[in-house]
Amino acid sequence: MRKKNNQRREQPPEGVPVEKNGEYIADVVGFGHDGEGVGRVDGFTLFIHGALPGERVRVKVLKVKKQYGYAKLLEILEASPDRVDAPCPIYKQCGGCQLQHLSYEAQLRWKRQLVIDNLTRIGKLQVAGEEQEEGVAVHPTLGMSDPWRYRNKAQVPIGLGSEEGGLVGGFYAQGSHRIIDMKACLIQHENNDTVVAAVKRIARELGIRPYDEESGKGLLRHVIARCGFNTGEIMVVLVTNGKDISRADELVGLIREEIPGVRSICQNVNMERTNVIFGSETKVLWGSDVIYDTIGDIRFAISARSFYQVNPVQTEVLYGKALEYAQLTGEEIVIDAYCGIGTISLFLAQRAGKVYGVEIVPEAIEDARRNALLNGVRNAEFEVGAAEAVIPAWKQQGVTPDVIVVDPPRKGCDAALLETIVAMRPERVVYVSCNPSTLARDLRVLEDGGYRTVEVQPVDMFPHTAHVEVVCSLIYKGFDSLKC
Numbered sequence: 145m146r147k148k149n150n151q152r153r154e155q156p157p158e159g160v161p162v163e164k165n166g167e168y169i170a171d172v173v174g175f176g177h178d179g180e181g182v183g184r185v186d187g188f189t190l191f192i193h194g195a196l197p198g199e200r201v202r203v204k205v206l207k208v209k210k211q212y213g214y215a216k217l218l219e220i221l222e223a224s225p226d227r228v229d230a231p232c233p234i235y236k237q238c239g240g241c242q243l244q245h246l247s248y249e250a251q252l253r254w255k256r257q258l259v260i261d262n263l264t265r266i267g268k269l270q271v272a273g274e275e276q277e278e279g280v281a282v283h284p285t286l287g288m289s290d291p292w293r294y295r296n297k298a299q300v301p302i303g304l305g306s307e308e309g310g311l312v313g314g315f316y317a318q319g320s321h322r323i324i325d326m327k328a329c330l331i332q333h334e335n336n337d338t339v340v341a342a343v344k345r346i347a348r349e350l351g352i353r354p355y356d357e358e359s360g361k362g363l364l365r366h367v368i369a370r371c372g373f374n375t376g377e378i379m380v381v382l383v384t385n386g387k388d389i390s391r392a393d394e395l396v397g398l399i400r401e402e403i404p405g406v407r408s409i410c411q412n413v414n415m416e417r418t419n420v421i422f423g424s425e426t427k428v429l430w431g432s433d434v435i436y437d438t439i440g441d442i443r444f445a446i447s448a449r450s451f452y453q454v455n456p457v458q459t460e461v462l463y464g465k466a467l468e469y470a471q472l473t474g475e476e477i478v479i480d481a482y483c484g485i486g487t488i489s490l491f492l493a494q495r496a497g498k499v500y501g502v503e504i505v506p507e508a509i510e511d512a513r514r515n516a517l518l519n520g521v522r523n524a525e526f527e528v529g530a531a532e533a534v535i536p537a538w539k540q541q542g543v544t545p546d547v548i549v550v551d552p553p554r555k556g557c558d559a560a561l562l563e564t565i566v567a568m569r570p571e572r573v574v575y576v577s578c579n580p581s582t583l584a585r586d587l588r589v590l591e592d593g594g595y596r597t598v599e600v601q602p603v604d605m606f607p608h609t610a611h612v613e614v615v616c617s618l619i620y621k622g623f624d625s626l627k628c
């Protein structure tokens with residue numbers, strides 16, 4: 145049962161000038177990591193969802209800690225010139241996007257500034273500015289000309305609702321597991337909205353029962369829609385709480401009828417009481433086990449569970465920068481650490497002598513090998529394992545890379561990998577990062593190991609969200625001075 149929020153004010157910790165449930169006027173002075181406003185009331189910090197720097201707002205305090213608190217935005221007294229009306233009608237309830245109330249141009253500026261702040265504070269790097277020419281060049285964020293409808297994959301939870309004939313599918317209401325039915329998501333490709341709407345309608349028509357998280361009963365848990373932007377191919381994955389779908393043939397028939405571009409209809413079975421979307425068993429109900437898409441000249445096979453960048457337009461921009469920073473002439477030996485399904489590796493292989501890719505997920509390496517074959521790439525070799533274990537082994541075997549590309553998950557590179565990079569001393573390192581704070585930490589280690597960060601390029605892979613992607617070029621200082 146949910147506790148009723150009683151409006152009683154609580155005694156704040158000593159020295160804290162605000163009380164829980166109290167209302168205050170706050171001046172917003174900056175952004176937090178998730179794009180929330182950082183407000184001040186008598187010098188005390190409040191994180192305020194939906195408030196923008198430069199604004200004066202009336203808030204209600206929700207939670208108070210010793211050093212900071214959280215508050216709800218009640219009224220904007222003075223608005224920022226960067227404020228816009230969020231076009232999505234469910235923006236406030238959903239939580240999938242964090243920045244729709246900020247103009248796109250200001251979003252791009254904020255993302256660059258966040259990178260600069262991390263590089264200077266955590267990485268202790270000197271950033272070249274308007275007045276000072278020395279230092280790392282942090283370029284303006286490369287944004288999208290049309291920053292909507294950019295996602296190629298939707299993962300939509302299905303549940304039991306009181307409306308819409310019992311079956312609803314959409315998003316979890318913020319801070320809860322209640323599913324709110326959704327008709328459209330403005331950052332999804334239209335195809336994905338069409339697929340999800342069609343599957344929901346068909347499931348209702350056929351009496352397929354939605355999964356109920358509370359009881360663990362019901363069948364349909366998630367609908368995953370994927371589409372190849374450049375090929376138009378569509379994949380539908382139904383995640384079910386059980387192996388059998390009654391009337392499966394009718395289901396497949398209706399999906400094919402309603403969605404002409406569909407090339408693959410799969411079922412994934414997940415009978416665990418868990419928040420994890422996929423179970424371990426995937427089978428093809430109809431069509432192929434993969435769909436295809438292209439990035440630049442490279443064709444990729446995408447299976448139900450493979451990792452594939454969700455914004456294909458900006459992926460090409462990001463990889464293009466990585467390629468530019470690698471400065472390949474056709475001769476070089478390149479290592480792609482954290483290679484996933486080989487996307488960057490295959491992109492680089494076109495211009496390199498040899499590419500070695502390493503990745504910890506075995507299925508991803510299978511995909512990488514398959515994608516190499518698909519594209520006739522013969523100069524790429526892939527190995528399963530932790531980058532920090534496999535790359536030292538390659539070193540032992542005499543592999544001497546000219547360039548090492550890293551694209552680690554949010555936690556950044558393992559310390560042992562950074563140590564190996566410094567020991568292998570490739571002329572260039574290209575660092576692709578989805579987390580500016582771990583990027584800054586790792587750049588410091590590489591700098592101390594003899595590298596110089598030359599260029600930093602933020603790329604907006606996820607417009608309207610607080611995610612920031614960056615690609616950086618580093619050069620070994622020995623090579624640097626030889627060139628001077």
Ligand code: SAH
Binds near residue numbers: 483487503508551
């Ligand atoms: N470069 C790829 C994938 C980047 S995502 C692309 O652009 O598509 C980061 C990848 O690192 C994931 O595929 C994850 O499985 C992998 N990974 C995580 N820890 C790892 C480790 N210690 N060693 C190697 N790969 C790892």
